[in-house]
Amino acid sequence: MPTKIMSINAGSSSLKFQLFEMPTEKTVAKGLFERLGSQDNAVFSYSFGTAKEKKELNRFSHKEAVDFLLNFLIEKKILSSLEELKGVGHRVAHGGEAFPHSCVIGIQEEAVIDELCQLAPLHNPVNLVGIRSFKEALPGVKQVAVFDTAFHQTMPSKNYIYPIPYDYYTQDGIRKYGFHGTSHQYVGDEAAKALGEQVESLKIISCHLGNGASICAIKNGKSFDTSMGFTPLAGLMMGTRCGDIDPSILTYLQKNKKMTPEDVEAMMNQQSGFLGVSQLSNDSRDILKAASEDNPQARLALDIFTNRVKTTIGAYAAEMGGIDVVIFTAGIGENSAEIRQLCCSDLAFLGIELDENRNQEGQSFIQKDGKSVYVMVIPTNEELKIAQDTFELV
Numbered sequence: 228m229p230t231k232i233m234s235i236n237a238g239s240s241s242l243k244f245q246l247f248e249m250p251t252e253k254t255v256a257k258g259l260f261e262r263l264g265s266q267d268n269a270v271f272s273y274s275f276g277t278a279k280e281k282k283e284l285n286r287f288s289h290k291e292a293v294d295f296l297l298n299f300l301i302e303k304k305i306l307s308s309l310e311e312l313k314g315v316g317h318r319v320a321h322g323g324e325a326f327p328h329s330c331v332i333g334i335q336e337e338a339v340i341d342e343l344c345q346l347a348p349l350h351n352p353v354n355l356v357g358i359r360s361f362k363e364a365l366p367g368v369k370q371v372a373v374f375d376t377a378f379h380q381t382m383p384s385k386n387y388i389y390p391i392p393y394d395y396y397t398q399d400g401i402r403k404y405g406f407h408g409t410s411h412q413y414v415g416d417e418a419a420k421a422l423g424e425q426v427e428s429l430k431i432i433s434c435h436l437g438n439g440a441s442i443c444a445i446k447n448g449k450s451f452d453t454s455m456g457f458t459p460l461a462g463l464m465m466g467t468r469c470g471d472i473d474p475s476i477l478t479y480l481q482k483n484k485k486m487t488p489e490d491v492e493a494m495m496n497q498q499s500g501f502l503g504v505s506q507l508s509n510d511s512r513d514i515l516k517a518a519s520e521d522n523p524q525a526r527l528a529l530d531i532f533t534n535r536v537k538t539t540i541g542a543y544a545a546e547m548g549g550i551d552v553v554i555f556t557a558g559i560g561e562n563s564a565e566i567r568q569l570c571c572s573d574l575a576f577l578g579i580e581l582d583e584n585r586n587q588e589g590q591s592f593i594q595k596d597g598k599s600v601y602v603m604v605i606p607t608n609e610e611l612k613i614a615q616d617t618f619e620l621v
């Protein structure tokens with residue numbers, strides 16, 4: 228008898244849902260609430276079979292959106308009753324060191340997720356709002372947390388301890404946590420399946436390149452290193468985030484330009500990356516177009532972005548002592564042949580070389596015949612991974 232599992236991703240003003248039939252993994256319905264908790268009316272868009280709609284609702288909180296959604300699913304006969312729903316899986320940004328795996332959320336787990344708000348003040352509080360709204364609406368249904376950080380808990384300490392006084396780790400929890408773990412784990416497993424190999428037997432470099440971007444070295448089926456750090460600001464350059472920069476720049480700006488910590492944080496998170504360098508846009512499509520029209524700053528932004536991906540691939544190949552598979556995923560990784568090509572240029576010495584046609588067509592395997600490294604394009608599906616973990620736990 229198939230089971231229905233809901234996958235939830237709650238953002239500060241949004242709530243994304245996808246309803247799956249398990250174990251078939253078929254999507255039954257999916258949609259998005261936007262402008263929640265604001266002065267504006269909420270907007271609800273959904274698709275169900277061939278039906279697709281976008282409509283304006285009243286002003287809604289997250290809790291009101293959840294109540295609306297559950298009524299809607301019954302009204303449209305997408306669910307015959309709420310009893311059909313066997314579990315709700317929630318994306319939770321930060322699981323700290325407490326959660327190396329997904330878990331059913333009891334009172335204790337909820338309290339720990341709450342404590343971890345100090346490490347992810349922008350994300351964990353809204354994830355909790357989603358969890359509490361569903362708990363209230365569906366008291367008999369198990370809620371599961373799937374953490375962005377959990378997959379990376381297997382990293383060796385040499386890869387997660389920062390070379391600052393050790394007390395900051397033991398007393399304040401300052402270490403590399405890494406993010407996008409659900410996506411890296413999902414595409415790593417998919418790559419192994421496609422190759423007919425055990426994931427444990429492969430050295431994989433997963434490049435999640437979207438508006439947020441990170442790379443993960445997967446060795447023996449486990450996260451071995453990753454480019455995001457204590458926060459999702461570290462590592463690669465991103466749409467509006469700077470990634471790694473000399474940390475002294477922060478104190479220099481605070482001392483010499485009288486910027487406050489908040490100013491510096493906003494500059495690094497919202498005004499940097501593609502947007503900051505190009506002074507045009509955070510969207511790689513705009514950057515690619517402007518670069519093709521010889522805009523020098525757009526070209527520079529593209530060069531910095533792709534060079535950072537390339538140097539990270541090189542570093543992780545060295546760390547793992549080799550490389551079998553490179554995966555490109557997320558908005559940019561799945562869609563831009565040009566960026567994939569730029570990221571892989573000059574890497575022939577590592578056995579990484581793309582076939583131009585396969586890359587242009589975005590085929591699953593895009594390496595040249597006879598090359599030692601498989602290069603793959605794999606659409607990520609964090610919602611499905613959340614549903615898989617939830618199904619397993621309930």
Ligand code: AMP
Pocket residue numbers: 436437438439466509510511512557558559562563
């Ligand atoms: P994500 O964060 O994974 O949803 O990815 C969003 C980003 O993917 C957008 O900001 C775009 O820069 C990028 N993107 C989507 N489609 C394309 C495309 N066809 N070519 C280049 N970049 C794309």
